[in-house]
Amino acid sequence: MKQNIESIELISNDQTGHTVPRYGSASIQLLPPHLESQSRVEAPPPTHLFSNFRLRFTTAKLILNAICAVVIMTIAIHVLSSNKSHQTGQPYYAPGKSTWLGSKGESPTPLDYASFFPIIYVILGLEGTPHVRVIVDKMDACPSPLHPELLDEDRVLDTRTLGNPIDDSAMPYKFPIKVCELIGHSGTVYRRLLELGELSLSWKDKSYPVPRVKSNPTRYLLTGDTGLRLKPSNLGLGNLGDPPCNASEIYGIHQCFLNFTKQDLVESQTGSYQGLDEWMFKEIADSAASKDVDVIVHVGDYLYRQGPCPINNTDSKDGNTKDCSAVNLPEFASALNITPETVMNFIPGFYGDNWWGWWADFWYPMLNLLKTAPLIPTRGNHEICERGGYGFFIFLSPVAIEDFCLDNFPVYRVPFENEQFIVMDDSIINPLYGGVDKYIPGECPGIPSSGAIKPVQENRFEDPTDESVMQQLDTFQRHFKDVETFSQTHNNNFYVGHRPVLGIGCNSSHVVTLDWTLQQSLGPTTLDRISGIITGHMHWLQALQFDNDSLPAQLVVGNGGTKLIQNYINQSSISYIDLYVGKPEYNIKGRIQKGITMSEFGFGIMERSDGGGYDVTFHTWREDSRSVEPIDFSMYIPRGPRRKGNNNATIDHSQRIHSHAVSKLRSFY
Numbered sequence: 001m002k003q004n005i006e007s008i009e010l011i012s013n014d015q016t017g018h019t020v021p022r023y024g025s026a027s028i029q030l031l032p033p034h035l036e037s038q039s040r041v042e043a044p045p046p047t048h049l050f051s052n053f054r055l056r057f058t059t060a061k062l063i064l065n066a067i068c069a070v071v072i073m074t075i076a077i078h079v080l081s082s083n084k085s086h087q088t089g090q091p092y093y094a095p096g097k098s099t100w101l102g103s104k105g106e107s108p109t110p111l112d113y114a115s116f117f118p119i120i121y122v123i124l125g126l127e128g129t130p131h132v133r134v135i136v137d138k139m140d141a142c143p144s145p146l147h148p149e150l151l152d153e154d155r156v157l158d159t160r161t162l163g164n165p166i167d168d169s170a171m172p173y174k175f176p177i178k179v180c181e182l183i184g185h186s187g188t189v190y191r192r193l194l195e196l197g198e199l200s201l202s203w204k205d206k207s208y209p210v211p212r213v214k215s216n217p218t219r220y221l222l223t224g225d226t227g228l229r230l231k232p233s234n235l236g237l238g239n240l241g242d243p244p245c246n247a248s249e250i251y252g253i254h255q256c257f258l259n260f261t262k263q264d265l266v267e268s269q270t271g272s273y274q275g276l277d278e279w280m281f282k283e284i285a286d287s288a289a290s291k292d293v294d295v296i297v298h299v300g301d302y303l304y305r306q307g308p309c310p311i312n313n314t315d316s317k318d319g320n321t322k323d324c325s326a327v328n329l330p331e332f333a334s335a336l337n338i339t340p341e342t343v344m345n346f347i348p349g350f351y352g353d354n355w356w357g358w359w360a361d362f363w364y365p366m367l368n369l370l371k372t373a374p375l376i377p378t379r380g381n382h383e384i385c386e387r388g389g390y391g392f393f394i395f396l397s398p399v400a401i402e403d404f405c406l407d408n409f410p411v412y413r414v415p416f417e418n419e420q421f422i423v424m425d426d427s428i429i430n431p432l433y434g435g436v437d438k439y440i441p442g443e444c445p446g447i448p449s450s451g452a453i454k455p456v457q458e459n460r461f462e463d464p465t466d467e468s469v470m471q472q473l474d475t476f477q478r479h480f481k482d483v484e485t486f487s488q489t490h491n492n493n494f495y496v497g498h499r500p501v502l503g504i505g506c507n508s509s510h511v512v513t514l515d516w517t518l519q520q521s522l523g524p525t526t527l528d529r530i531s532g533i534i535t536g537h538m539h540w541l542q543a544l545q546f547d548n549d550s551l552p553a554q555l556v557v558g559n560g561g562t563k564l565i566q567n568y569i570n571q572s573s574i575s576y577i578d579l580y581v582g583k584p585e586y587n588i589k590g591r592i593q594k595g596i597t598m599s600e601f602g603f604g605i606m607e608r609s610d611g612g613g614y615d616v617t618f619h620t621w622r623e624d625s626r627s628v629e630p631i632d633f634s635m636y637i638p639r640g641p642r643r644k645g646n647n648n649a650t651i652d653h654s655q656r657i658h659s660h661a662v663s664k665l666r667s668f669y
Contacts, residue, residue: 276326
């Protein structure tokens, strides 16, 4: 649990001779600043304004804090400049190998993240306002905008947020970086330069281009659910004896404060794991960078590295051991490297809601792609405050930082000349019994002998322990009223969220539809002017289009890189599915006209055609060629406004046959 500075006393470590802080009754080895905060688990801080944060210490506390800072920095310099362990029993906390990123042979090495600074990217926030953001070292100055038209007073980027202080009292996890920001408000010279693609930044005597922000883009990249899946059952800490771990929870797992050793570390740990050799996110993102897109739409779930990779891990799905231990620091990537004298309270490595977790899981793989186009960032359930929320609000949130993390923020829109994207934060929803991650493998129905297949709705009221149902229904009913209001300004509207509104899956032998909470929150006309729904969450690709344009097209691009979920939907029967969602009296329904569901890594591209509609193509990773290639399935979304029986909808029934043919050509899971 989080300890205030006044509760820390300095003790002598008999094993190393170093002075270390004591928290309660457990001693913790003193680490370099970039790992020190991970050596204990802290509860999230109480909500308070980030911009008005003040440290209120007495003179004595300030002196103690300064001493701790000097000790930590001195040891950090010594450790990072040394090539050997301090002495027997004291691990050498050096950077890990490039394999923790799933990468090899880069120059500079991806571990030397400062060599990649400044990281320049643009997010599109409320009303489509571009936010130019730059990540630099905490001690560095922000870049300056470059252009002859800019006055001296305009050549400044503001500091959006500064990494937490050395005493670690401001935030639960380490972010030793600075995020600088320039907001391109409408009517400003910044906005005009961004739209022309003529804005650049100066930093340390070098010039860096800023991605162009088009007012009338035509080509959109669709991706999501991208990080490396690491979800140990107990953060990989092994069997720590009796009583069991009962400290505060993080990621829904009780943490342990007891010291553990090599013997504990090598015991089997069950969880959900993905091997680094199975993580293709960087290859996929680099391929997308070559597609000349105007806007990147990421539907959320950026950070999946919730813990280290236990040496002796067992994946709960397939029972195999995954090759991901390079995520841990070298001393802990192999049991052979751990001395019997080593005593730990955590496994150091590159994971968690801190700079090292975010750098590994998102920033490094996305470096090339983010140079090409602005980003519409959606918040996934992995970015709730108890998971990756702090990093999301520091780096990607479209709202100003007034709190470390907000449980939920209102719907907003990103309008362009011909279409707009309406963005929903649905991260807090609790699906019935854990949702798609808990589905039971099975075989869903094939082509029925008569009639249609009607998916089962996963009613959350079936779980008597779920106390959040009514509150969340109220929240999203209000949000969907805003969605409907926003949709009146444009004919072509695309809803963007994390959880599918009209998705289908297979649970045991039943076709089910998700997400029940969102469906039950719909009003009778909420979706009438929505042309398409772009989401993720289900770790596969899914594209559904409905007869007579009765419902918006549903695109699920949860196949961006994280561990895939096997899909058991029978491809031959997709066009026999009648979807009924929401309240019965609203009669929100549609027959699937064509669709595809497949468990392969990749992304989608949506491009506006000359006729005003949208061509959607899908590209997946092919292991045999080690490349991303288009698949033999596409979709055309008619120009809006979409409504039941829209005359703009063109129904090509040959596509029904085509989708069946595709299922014979490719392997679907």
